[in-house]
Amino acid sequence: xAKKTDSPSLKCASCGHENEPERVYCxxxxxxxxxxxxxxxxxxxxxxxxxxxxxxxxxxxxxxxAGAGFNDVKIGIQVVIFAIIVAAMFLLWQTPDSVPEAKKxxxxxxxxxELWDLLMGAKTANSITISxxxxxxxxKNTLKAGEGAAGxxxxxxxxxxxxxxxxxxxxxxxxxxxxxxxxxxxxxxxxGKIAGEIVDIHMGRLGIHPAxxxxxxxxxxxxxxxxxxxxxxxxDRLAEIKVEDGKILFISKPL
Numbered sequence: 001x002a003k004k005t006d007s008p009s010l011k012c013a014s015c016g017h018e019n020e021p022e023r024v025y026c027x028x029x030x031x032x033x034x035x036x037x038x039x040x041x042x043x044x045x046x047x048x049x050x051x052x053x054x055x056x057x058x059x060x061x062x063x064x065x066a067g068a069g070f071n072d073v074k075i076g077i078q079v080v081i082f083a084i085i086v087a088a089m090f091l092l093w094q095t096p097d098s099v100p101e102a103k104k105x106x107x108x109x110x111x112x113x114e115l116w117d118l119l120m121g122a123k124t125a126n127s128i129t130i131s132x133x134x135x136x137x138x139x140k141n142t143l144k145a146g147e148g149a150a151g152x153x154x155x156x157x158x159x160x161x162x163x164x165x166x167x168x169x170x171x172x173x174x175x176x177x178x179x180x181x182x183x184x185x186x187x188x189x190x191x192g193k194i195a196g197e198i199v200d201i202h203m204g205r206l207g208i209h210p211a212x213x214x215x216x217x218x219x220x221x222x223x224x225x226x227x228x229x230x231x232x233x234x235x236d237r238l239a240e241i242k243v244e245d246g247k248i249l250f251i252s253k254p255l
Contacts, residue, residue: 008039091206096180099169100160102136112138116250120234123255132161132246142227151175157224161243165199168221180204181220187241194238 010019010033017028025032112135115128136158145155153173160167167184181203185196201208201216208216225232242249 010035010037088206092204093177093179094205095178096169096182096202096205098160098167099171099180099182100132100136100158102140102156102158103133106133106137108134108137116231116234119250119252120237122252125239125252125254127249127251129247129249132159132248135159135161135248143224154223157221161246161248163245164243166196166243166248167200168224170220170224181216183217183220187243189240194235194241 008021010021010023011017012019012026012029012031013034014031015026015029017026019027019033021038023033024035108131112130115130115134119126119128139157139159143154143157146153151174155171155173155178157168157170160169165184165186167182169180169182172179172181182201183198184200186199188195188197198213198217201213201220203216203220237252237255238250239253240249240251242251
């Protein structure tokens, strides 16, 4: 039988006989064989190692594997977007921390509407100061709770006066849940007329981007300014509005 040539063999140093690699002594003369002449295991498996490396590289470069990675990224982005939407909805239905409570059974010394009429009726420059409580009492008496479109009910509106700004809070009932919106105005003079510059809008505790300020603000205070249409038109007579903590000062122009 022909001897295999593709397997390593041990050559006897004494007689030159080719022995099987597992032998310790020469099959021909019995001399001890020098087993250090055998190739090391690492060398015999070198080819196999290279083949395994190639297989790993091919697996990494497999288009299907790359597609799986893209899908993982896509799913990750979708999860993040969903989390943002859930967080926004949670903030949307939260009650703002700073909503002032209108005092129950509060009776102003003089109604705000009466003070306003006196200011507008004066022919000389004049001024009046109205407190936050007086303003909220007037709003409560003017605006009544009622049902609007799509089952959305108006509940109440209150104002908060802070130095330089006026914030209008509106509470609505949306299918049994309270939804608050707020718009913060800064009184400014433009072309000799008093105007309210929007500086902040919130739905619940969710801040609204300035790009959507106009449309959202109109919805937030929809129906409220209509009740004060006369006063808004008369605002052209005002020379200045000064907002302080808990009160507001109106200064009129002379006729």
